[in-house]
Amino acid sequence: SQKIEQNSEALNIQEGKTATLTCNYTNYSPAYLQWYRQDPGRGPVFLLLIRENEKEKRKERLKVTFDTTLKQSLFHITASQPADSATYLCALGVDTGRRALTFGSGTRLQVQP
Amino acid sequence: DADVTQTPRNRITKTGKRIMLECSQTKGHDRMYWYRQDPGLGLRLIYYSFDVKDINKGEISDGYSVSRQAQAKFSLSLESAIPNQTALYFCATSDFAGVAGGLRDEQFFGPGTRLTVL
Secondary structure (H helix, E strand, O other): OOOOOOOOEEEEEEEEOEEEEEEEOOOOOOOEEEEEEEOOOOOOEEEEEEEOOOOOOEEEEEEEEEOHHHHHHHHOOEEEEEEEEEEEEEEEEEOOOOOOOOEEOOEEEEEEE | OOOOEEEEEEEHHHHHOOOEEEEOOOOOHHHHHHHEEEEOEEEEEEEEEEEEOEEEEEOOOOOEEEEEEEEOOEEEOOOOHHHOEEEEEEEEEEEEEEHHHHOOOOOEEEEOOEEEOO
16 A cells, blocks of 8 residues: 655754655655645645656755655755754655645654754 | 635534534635644545545545535535544645646645544
């Protein structure tokens, strides 16, 4: 069955360091992958989309990689700040448009000052 | 004004009661979704609608029903609420475009409804 795995353990890092979050998937051939940020008690907010033919995407301090051979995406936040503390969700989609996104369960990031 | 609104924001009800959660959007998107979120389980899709006449079950549709009254409105009903339906419920919208259209499917979420079934 299709499965998306994100590390359920919280990631604790020091301010200024780079945070790296992982999204692995099995039995799935996504055309694109998205990353969302979710703060407690709020709805997720879209951050980045990367297509299957793109290896890397950047937006300000954020960088996403997508390796369809490894079936993995990495999400990096450079120069992390306490305000980056949140849960980050990955979501996979197919290009036919006839299926909804499938979300991972998310990884909580805690940036210590 | 918020683009995606949900009512009510909080609801406490009793087992066996019928509950309706409402979602409205001003983004003009055709696609709307209902998710529930439980601690440690992430977002799970209940129902989704690609337009007013196209409604599909998600992975956990049992015990739920939906109505797409208009492009802007998508309601979720619990016909007979049970305690394990206690969760945070989110509505979302998207404006899908395939690769030819620039590939986008960014989802916009409402603020959520916290439902407690006693």
